Amino acid sequence: MDYRDLNITPFWPDHHPRPPDLPVADELPSAVDVAIIGGGYTGLSAARTLAKSGASVAVLERESIGWGASSRNGGITGCGLKAGAPTIFKRYGEAMGRTFWQASLDALDLIRELVDEEGVDCDFQQNGDLCVAFKPSHYEGFKERLAWHRKHLGHELRLVPPDALREEIGSPAYFGGIVDPHGAGLHPAKLVFGLARVAARYGAQLYEHTTVRQVRREGGDFEVHTSRGVLRAGEVITATNGYTDALVPGLRSRVIPVGSYSIVTAPLPPELRAEISPRGRVFWDSKWFLNYFRLTPDGRMLWGGRNNLSTSLDLEVSAR
Ligand SMILES: Cc1cc2nc3c(=O)[nH]c(=O)nc-3n(C[C@H](O)[C@H](O)[C@H](O)COP(=O)(O)OP(=O)(O)OC[C@H]3O[C@@H](n4cnc5c(N)ncnc54)[C@H](O)[C@@H]3O)c2cc1C
Known part of the structure; x- marks a missing residue:
């Protein structure tokens, strides 16, 4: 085989692309109980558990749901x-x-x-x-x-x-x-998209193309600044894996890609x-x-x- 025939895009989402009817939301709410940064297994699983227990949850994903390691691993x-x-x-x-x-x-x-x-x-x-x-x-x-x-x-x-x-x-x-x-x-991609559907079914709201730029403490809550506006959250979960940047300074020296x-x-x-x-x-x-x-x-x-x-x-x- 000639290396030029090699497809260098991730295999799993090529094989099973993000379903077009994945239930993603449009407009950010003004406040939620929990804001979750990152739409991979960690963020979505937390969203499922929290939404199932009655919390209002927003998952904020910079790219598309499952874009990170969760759709491109060994399974x-x-x-x-x-x-x-x-x-x-x-x-x-x-x-x-x-x-x-x-x-x-x-x-x-x-x-x-x-x-x-x-x-x-x-x-x-x-x-x-x-x-x-x-x-x-x-x-x-x-x-x-x-x-x-x-x-x-x-x-x-x-x-x-x-x-x-x-x-x-x-x-x-x-x-x-x-x-x-x-x-x-x-199949990692099927798992992450399936998990997203389940989290949404319990009421978690999923936002794609939403970069979190800053998280600030405001009184007892957090102000989460995103590329699509600001929302208040009682708690924030950072689930950004190896893509973690300077967003949460305390994590910078602990997460090494x-x-x-x-x-x-x-x-x-x-x-x-x-x-x-x-x-x-x-x-x-x-x-x-x-x-x-x-x-x-x-x-x-x-x-x-x-x-x-x-x-x-x-x-x-x-x-x-
Ligand atoms: C090649 C490879 C093979 C692997 N094989 C296996 C395996 O066989 N078995 C196994 O158990 N594990 C395996 N892993 C590990 C596994 O894939 C990861 O542990 C798991 O997917 C991590 O999920 P996550 O939700 O924490 O992170 P991710 O799925 O990486 O999600 C993090 C998300 O955060 C988003 N994000 C980052 N910054 C921001 C921001 N500022 N605002 C909004 N969103 C942001 C990213 O876009 C990304 O989608 C493998 C990993 C790789 C790379």
Whole structure:
């Protein structure tokens, strides 16, 4: 393939564009209970919860709903955080470690709730995830991981010895694996647009092309200055992720954007899909700067990693 044929726009919203009938509002209200800055998973999920409990909520999104990382990620959901649970327990203590772990389980439950109870169709497939050992020593580490999770969290993982790996993945490149049956894959863009609909259904008002420029304390409230006017809010939630700028000075030194890129193939023949992922698992490897990969719901291979931390990589140059 010639790199010039490469489409460098994000795959998921190309595949499932923002629905034209997404219920967005027009005119800013003069006051709300809660103003939420950012219309990705964080902002929309907070909006859903708050609106459901009766609060008046405005979600203020600079671009369009789901424009940020929420429509351009790997769509892999799993238990735990980037740093493994043993590391988190050691670093922050058992109580905090358990809280983090539980939060990751709750996040998975929330997705299931959105799918089963709120009718969000996001191609959620919970067939488990497989972490593959990049080096033989990593497989030894998997044995310790299994024992630790069983003992401290009562969470059951399953080892895949090197000679059984072919039943799990169509690649001879790895040295064994470990399966978490709770892992899942989904369509990120469908999730974010579905979540937006649910939040709106509960009464949250969604505003696109609305940049928040300043947030000022005014008495007991906040004055939120946007590109479309000013609104008062009892509370403000900043859900701007790696796009956080000088808006909230306290966040500037805490949120550090890093680049993360993925590449997606054309749809693969059914036999090849079955060979790559015979059990429909999602995958990642055991490197610190890990690679993650999976089949998309329409049978493409998605491959992602953190090979370059720049947020402004020239994708065409990189493809060459
Ligand atoms: C390539 C890639 C792959 C990933 N893969 C996975 C994965 O497989 N599994 C996983 O769990 N996570 C993955 N992630 C992480 C995941 O996508 C994010 O953690 C998640 O989407 C964050 O959601 P969010 O709502 O916090 O932020 P975002 O979705 O980024 O939303 C923030 C929004 O804030 C808006 N905004 C910023 N400033 C302002 C302002 N001043 N006024 C108004 N709006 C503003 C932005 O326009 C943006 O839309 C991946 C991320 C990337 C980039």
